[in-house]
Amino acid sequence: MLRKVLYIDLSKEESWVEERQELFERWMGGTGVGIRLLQEECPANTDPLSAAAPIIFSIGPLNGIFPVATKTVATFKSPLTGELGESYAGGRLSLALRFAGHEAVVIRGQAEQPSYISINDGEVKIKDATSIWGIDAQTTGVILRDREPGVGRRSIIRIGPAGEAKVRYAGVVVDTYRHFGRLGLGAVFGSKRLKALVISGTETIDVPDAKRYKEVYNRLYKTAVQTDVMEKYHDIGTSVNISALNWLKGLPTNNFLLSSFPQGENISGEMFAENHLFRRLSCAGCPIGCVHIAALKTAFSTHHEFEVKKVSYDYEPIYSLGSNLGVGQAEGVLQLIDVCERLGLDVMSAGVVLSWATEALEKGLITSKETLDVPLQWNGVDGYTRALENLVKAPNEFYGALARGVDYAAKKYCGLDYAMALGGNEVSGYHTGPASIVGQLVGVRHSHLDNAGYAVDQKAVKKPMEIEMMVDELIKEDNSRGVFNSLVGCLFARGVYTEENIIDSLETVGIIKTKDDLMELGKRIFEEKYKFKVQEGFDLSNVRVPRRFYETVSAAGLVTPETVEEMLGLYRKKRGWG
Amino acid sequence: MRFLQGVDPEMIESPAVEENKETEAKPVLRPAEKEAATPAKPRTRRRLKVAHPERCIGCLSCMFACSRMRTGTVSLQNSAIKVQTQGGIEGDFRVVVCRGCQDPPCARACPTGAMEKRPNGSVVFHKDRCIGCGSCEKACLVGAVTFGKEKKPIKCIHCGACVDFCPHGVLMLEEIPTSGG
Numbered sequence: 134m135l136r137k138v139l140y141i142d143l144s145k146e147e148s149w150v151e152e153r154q155e156l157f158e159r160w161m162g163g164t165g166v167g168i169r170l171l172q173e174e175c176p177a178n179t180d181p182l183s184a185a186a187p188i189i190f191s192i193g194p195l196n197g198i199f200p201v202a203t204k205t206v207a208t209f210k211s212p213l214t215g216e217l218g219e220s221y222a223g224g225r226l227s228l229a230l231r232f233a234g235h236e237a238v239v240i241r242g243q244a245e246q247p248s249y250i251s252i253n254d255g256e257v258k259i260k261d262a263t264s265i266w267g268i269d270a271q272t273t274g275v276i277l278r279d280r281e282p283g284v285g286r287r288s289i290i291r292i293g294p295a296g297e298a299k300v301r302y303a304g305v306v307v308d309t310y311r312h313f314g315r316l317g318l319g320a321v322f323g324s325k326r327l328k329a330l331v332i333s334g335t336e337t338i339d340v341p342d343a344k345r346y347k348e349v350y351n352r353l354y355k356t357a358v359q360t361d362v363m364e365k366y367h368d369i370g371t372s373v374n375i376s377a378l379n380w381l382k383g384l385p386t387n388n389f390l391l392s393s394f395p396q397g398e399n400i401s402g403e404m405f406a407e408n409h410l411f412r413r414l415s416c417a418g419c420p421i422g423c424v425h426i427a428a429l430k431t432a433f434s435t436h437h438e439f440e441v442k443k444v445s446y447d448y449e450p451i452y453s454l455g456s457n458l459g460v461g462q463a464e465g466v467l468q469l470i471d472v473c474e475r476l477g478l479d480v481m482s483a484g485v486v487l488s489w490a491t492e493a494l495e496k497g498l499i500t501s502k503e504t505l506d507v508p509l510q511w512n513g514v515d516g517y518t519r520a521l522e523n524l525v526k527a528p529n530e531f532y533g534a535l536a537r538g539v540d541y542a543a544k545k546y547c548g549l550d551y552a553m554a555l556g557g558n559e560v561s562g563y564h565t566g567p568a569s570i571v572g573q574l575v576g577v578r579h580s581h582l583d584n585a586g587y588a589v590d591q592k593a594v595k596k597p598m599e600i601e602m603m604v605d606e607l608i609k610e611d612n613s614r615g616v617f618n619s620l621v622g623c624l625f626a627r628g629v630y631t632e633e634n635i636i637d638s639l640e641t642v643g644i645i646k647t648k649d650d651l652m653e654l655g656k657r658i659f660e661e662k663y664k665f666k667v668q669e670g671f672d673l674s675n676v677r678v679p680r681r682f683y684e685t686v687s688a689a690g691l692v693t694p695e696t697v698e699e700m701l702g703l704y705r706k707k708r709g710w711g
Numbered sequence: 712m713r714f715l716q717g718v719d720p721e722m723i724e725s726p727a728v729e730e731n732k733e734t735e736a737k738p739v740l741r742p743a744e745k746e747a748a749t750p751a752k753p754r755t756r757r758r759l760k761v762a763h764p765e766r767c768i769g770c771l772s773c774m775f776a777c778s779r780m781r782t783g784t785v786s787l788q789n790s791a792i793k794v795q796t797q798g799g800i801e802g803d804f805r806v807v808v809c810r811g812c813q814d815p816p817c818a819r820a821c822p823t824g825a826m827e828k829r830p831n832g833s834v835v836f837h838k839d840r841c842i843g844c845g846s847c848e849k850a851c852l853v854g855a856v857t858f859g860k861e862k863k864p865i866k867c868i869h870c871g872a873c874v875d876f877c878p879h880g881v882l883m884l885e886e887i888p889t890s891g892g
């Protein structure tokens with residue numbers, strides 16, 4: 134397996150391939166290679182929306198070769214936080230990259246006019262996208278599908294109007310139902326006038342020892358489908374957590390004013406499954422099929438005329454556009470998800486921005502003059518739909534501010550105490566206790582998935598845990614996820630990829646690693662990421678925690694600022710940061 | 712969930728596996744058909760069937776299984792089964808497999824006897840006789856014959872490896888009589 138990086142320069146309209154064996158040997162692939170390439174490509178203090186800012190996609194040595202190694206990581210400088218941007222998506226992208234023969238792709242520069250990139254094995258073309266600029270993300274996929282080769286084995290990733298307008302939390306839609314959602318990769322695409330990237334390939338990979346490969350593959354496959362390590366994702370899906378967290382008082386409701394939602398039952402995973410779920414899908418190479426698709430049927434006349442939309446849902450969008458906005462019917466949630474899909478917005482950031490705006494309007498910090506008479510009120514689905522469209526069009530200063538994220542908007546209009554962001558990133562749907570807060574603060578990309586603090590909290594609810602132990606768990610996850618994200622596996626399959634299984638599967642593709650090697654790699658990757666963060670101005674000793682976290686009871690009871698401070702202190706000490 | 716119940720993976724690896732191996736396994740026939748069949752043990756062969764196409768989740772596990780088990784490679788091109796999208800991932804999947812025709816057009820079309828019909832009705836592919844003319848590909852209306860990287864047809868051997876790796880019960884192996892059907 135040759136380990137190559139494809140470079141594409143949009144300004145010069147050039148592309149070339151470099152063999153970077155050493156880079157991959159030392160940094161494995163995925164996020165390890167991603168952060169190193171970012172350091173190479175992105176000089177300090179680069180404007181994230183300028184031609185000088187790169188986009189990097191990378192996969193790891195197991196993608197396409199083993200089950201559930203289905204993700205691709207995008208690494209960039211985030212226009213939302215101004216520091217490390219890192220986002221993961223499934224679909225068919227990692228498979229297409231593998232078979233096109235590129236383990237990493239670096240995109241530089243800025244196109245002169247709206248463009249898209251078409252990669253077909255070794256052939257790379259930069260094509261005119263003027264006629265599809267302005268078109269929603271879904272339709273863009275429909276159009277390119279008919280234009281480009283590779284049916285059934287390609288991946289089409291694209292932005293919607295939000296990315297074009299450089300909304301700081303615009304995402305990139307991957308194969309219709311998956312996303313590089315977080316931290317604004319869509320805006321970086323938009324700034325490069327890059328509408329889409331289509332990739333497909335036909336390579337065949339020979340493994341050194343086919344017999345051993347079959348053995349290990351079978352073992353992993355069997356673990357994924359036969360044991361219960363992935364059962365949760367297979368059945369109701371991640372949305373099963375709505376009921377669970379609602380019951381635990383960990384489900385953020387009305388901008389975290391509450392931690393349980395009286396209408397929670399109406400938007401539970403069970404309710405979605407019962408009444409709306411009509412289909413499940415898989416990322417290529419994953420036998421689980423966790424992608425849950427709902428049919429949203431709405432009458433558009435009184436003569437039994439209906440439109441049917443197919444909308445994918447998960448826990449996070451149900452929190453951010455559901456309970457967090459007081460939306461208590463599944464149809465309402467699906468409508469808002471669909472709007473975000475078309476515009477190409479990150480659902481989590483969008484929901485949190487709207488919930489802040491709703492409260493700010495309630496409290497009189499803003500008026501209908503700012504909202505342009507759009508009624509922003511809990512459960513007001515139509516108002517929220519219009520607001521989402523407005524923040525993309527930015528018809529006035531207020532919506533322009535919303536498009537820059539909740540931190541920015543609250544700094545301008547006040548209300549920082551309930552502007553629910555940590556490290557500049559709008560928070561995910563867990564008010565489970567201190568580990569969730571600290572985990573998102575210290576995490577390399579300020580995501581709940583950096584170290585799963587919410588899971589640590591839930592463990593602590595069941596069996597009380599010293600805060601030092603909580604910090605230890607966060608550090609352990611921070612590091613080990615760095616390794617797993619270099620592979621780049623689906624986080625839902627962590628249970629399948631035990632250390633032993635990782636070592637065995639790497640060995641079948643000719644990569645020999647010990648447990649210690651992997652541990653050391655995880656630590657190194659974490660440190661490189663922090664180097665970049667610090668270079669771009671991130672300072673863990675000066676982070677903002679919205680007061681709201683301390684005012685609303687969590688699954689672990691009221692969290693105090695002292696606990697969070699103490700945990701942060703411990704974390705810094707254990708990391709050797711004094 | 713069923714997993715490797717039908718086929719021993721070791722067996723698939725061995726070159727001794729023949730296409731459409733004639734079996735004497737208990738035929739899956741309805742009672743009426745059973746009556747009509749010969750009074751002695753009916754001779755049957757195995758055939759891959761897409762039993763529930765609408766249950767497909769598009770995971771491509773079957774395609775990877777086919778390439779892996781038959782050729783030891785990681786490839787979509789080397790797979791004899793094809794999962795196609797129709798109108799993208801939003802549309803329905805179409806699972807294309809060889810029907811194991813009783814009067815196989817692929818064999819009829821082949822000018823060199825590389826696609827050879829055997830007495831039990833199954834088709835065996837002899838790579839050494841193949842001149843890569845593509846006649847079989849054109850003759851097969853269902854699109855089950857595709858050409859791999861080597862410009863030689865990829866032909867299903869009805870081994871059932873894909874069946875064992877389909878997590879959603881889309882595929883099955885059925886027993887069909889060697890004559891008729």
Ligand code: SF4
Pocket residue numbers: 808809810811812815816817818834850851852853854855856
């Ligand atoms: S390849 Fe096509 S023509 Fe030949 S036996 Fe199979 S389905 Fe029939």
Ligand code: SF4
Pocket residue numbers: 759776777778780781790791792808866867868869870871872873874
């Ligand atoms: S039955 Fe065997 S040869 Fe035919 S498609 Fe399935 S795995 Fe491939």
Ligand code: SF4
Pocket residue numbers: 766767768769770771772773774794806876877878879880881882
């Ligand atoms: S393994 Fe089954 S579910 Fe997966 S793509 Fe193949 S037929 Fe569809």
